[in-house]
Amino acid sequence: MDRRTYLGTVGIAGLTSVAGCLGGVLSGENTGESNTTLGSPEMNRGDPSYPIHGEEFPSFSLRDPLAEETVSLEDIVGERPFVITYFYSSCPDGMCQQLLQHLHRIQEDAIESDYADELGLLAMTFDPDRDTAEPLRTYGTQMGIDVDAGHWHFLRPSDNETAKTLLEETFGLPLRRDDETSDGSANESTNESANESSDTGGEYTFTHSALVQLVNDRGIVERAYPKASNQRDGVNTQVMVEDVRTVVGVNE
Amino acid sequence: MRRRDLLAGIGSAGVLVGGGAVAAFGIPSPSNSTNGENDSDDSSGIVGKRREPLEIETVDAPGSEAGTVRVPASDQPTFIDFFATWCAPCEKQMDALVEAHQRVGDEVRFLSVTSESISDSELAAWWDEHDGDWTIGLDPTAELTSLYWGTPYPSAVSIDASGRVRWAETGVKSADELVAGIERAFGDGDTADGDE
Numbered sequence: 001m002d003r004r005t006y007l008g009t010v011g012i013a014g015l016t017s018v019a020g021c022l023g024g025v026l027s028g029e030n031t032g033e034s035n036t037t038l039g040s041p042e043m044n045r046g047d048p049s050y051p052i053h054g055e056e057f058p059s060f061s062l063r064d065p066l067a068e069e070t071v072s073l074e075d076i077v078g079e080r081p082f083v084i085t086y087f088y089s090s091c092p093d094g095m096c097q098q099l100l101q102h103l104h105r106i107q108e109d110a111i112e113s114d115y116a117d118e119l120g121l122l123a124m125t126f127d128p129d130r131d132t133a134e135p136l137r138t139y140g141t142q143m144g145i146d147v148d149a150g151h152w153h154f155l156r157p158s159d160n161e162t163a164k165t166l167l168e169e170t171f172g173l174p175l176r177r178d179d180e181t182s183d184g185s186a187n188e189s190t191n192e193s194a195n196e197s198s199d200t201g202g203e204y205t206f207t208h209s210a211l212v213q214l215v216n217d218r219g220i221v222e223r224a225y226p227k228a229s230n231q232r233d234g235v236n237t238q239v240m241v242e243d244v245r246t247v248v249g250v251n252e
Numbered sequence: 253m254r255r256r257d258l259l260a261g262i263g264s265a266g267v268l269v270g271g272g273a274v275a276a277f278g279i280p281s282p283s284n285s286t287n288g289e290n291d292s293d294d295s296s297g298i299v300g301k302r303r304e305p306l307e308i309e310t311v312d313a314p315g316s317e318a319g320t321v322r323v324p325a326s327d328q329p330t331f332i333d334f335f336a337t338w339c340a341p342c343e344k345q346m347d348a349l350v351e352a353h354q355r356v357g358d359e360v361r362f363l364s365v366t367s368e369s370i371s372d373s374e375l376a377a378w379w380d381e382h383d384g385d386w387t388i389g390l391d392p393t394a395e396l397t398s399l400y401w402g403t404p405y406p407s408a409v410s411i412d413a414s415g416r417v418r419w420a421e422t423g424v425k426s427a428d429e430l431v432a433g434i435e436r437a438f439g440d441g442d443t444a445d446g447d448e
Contacts, residue, residue, distance in 0.1 A: 093404075094403070094404025094405065094422075095404065097403060097404050097405065098403050098404045101367075101394060101397070101398075101403040101404075104367070104394050105393070105394040105395070105397070105398045108392075108393035108394055108395070109393075112393065141369055142336065142338050142368055142369070143367075143368070144367045144368055144369050144392060144394060229404070231298070231401040231403075232297065236398075236401060237394075237397075237398035237401075238398055238399070241398070
């Protein structure tokens with residue numbers, strides 16, 4: 001525990017500035033027993049509705065329709081850290097694609113560096129009505145993901161209403177369904193891509209968060225990556241891979 | 253600067269993103285940019301960065317030979333189009349890529365790279381059907397794609413001969429936009445371009 005905390009601090013120093021870490025320690029945020037390997041994030045993102053660094057990840061129990069098994073937080077805690085994101089495969093704009101791409105790269109790094117068994121990778125759909133087993137398999141495979149790997153789990157609530165409640169009330173992520181209007185635009189925006197989808201009448205989309213979270217084997221969030229569909233210095237695939245390696249303990 | 257405008261545009265959607273129309277796939281309008289809600293860690297994009305060279309596999313397809321290629325090239329600028337065959341906007345962009353390749357393909361290592369799971373023959377058939385005529389690289393582990401922030405698809409980057417990223421943009425681009433972006437990488441690296 002002490003050793004991992006120490007290593008975590010070292011790992012973070014490589015990613016962000018040393019001042020950021022020391023600042024956390026000196027201001028008392030990191031004193032005493034730490035439940036996390038990673039230090040406090042350099043960025044203060046306020047107090048979002050979803051769990052962030054140092055907070056407990058909410059309990060859940062959801063079906064993995066490909067492995068045909070139930071996956072729960074309790075199954076994972078005590079066993080291994082995990083990375084989770086929330087998406088739907090009909091996502092028209094590349095946002096969800098980007099979220100799964102992060103997980104794809106983490107999966108590949110885990111396989112290459114031989115820690116695939118020490119990490120869980122979870123992707124929960126909030127559109128289970130359309131995201132049944134086969135569409136999920138197709139989507140994941142398109143993204144290059146090995147969806148049959150033991151550490152990979154699509155999570156599928158039983159129906160869309162349940163999914164929305166779960167997402168908003170358990171995971172703390174707002175979700176809005178946008179049914180397309182007769183002119184084909186899903187909302188007030190009228191850009192090119194919306195107009196082009198006008199022939200998919202009756203379709204719906206979602207306005208949703210693009211969040212990835214890294215949770216340690218004690219069920220505590222190590223890092224939340226908001227707006228993760230938008231790569232930038234603080235939030236990008238490589239940062240996630242490095243954080244995962246630090247939390248799993250493969251970086252020493 | 254274009255890249256930062258783009259990022260700001262996406263960021264301005266706030267915590268909520270997506271919706272049918274917010275468009276990593278389309279082209280977010282820079283005029284909608286507001287920096288107010290942006291994360292302050294959007295300090296810079298990929299432009300200006302250098303990455304360790306990677307060797308990637310190439311595919312036997314029209315204009316492309318099976319083998320390997322070093323990315324970035326050591327002796328000339330490199331252009332990378334990150335794409336997937338299932339990505340409709342990528343299909344749409346092929347005409348513009350064909351024209352850009354005809355115009356500046358001789359002056360740059362011109363590459364399209366995919367990280368999808370697809371057989372070489374399927375990939376070559378798609379390539380032929382869409383008039384591709386340059387090197388296709390494979391990135392099955394998404395390592396290259398991650399290094400250059402090559403998602404969501406399509407995304408493009410141009411890298412100068414010294415290995416420094418000079419231009420990057422996500423979304424469907426016209427031939428003129430592609431050529432202009434590629435030409436950003438033709439400088440000797442000393443030219444001030446405001447991307448610092």
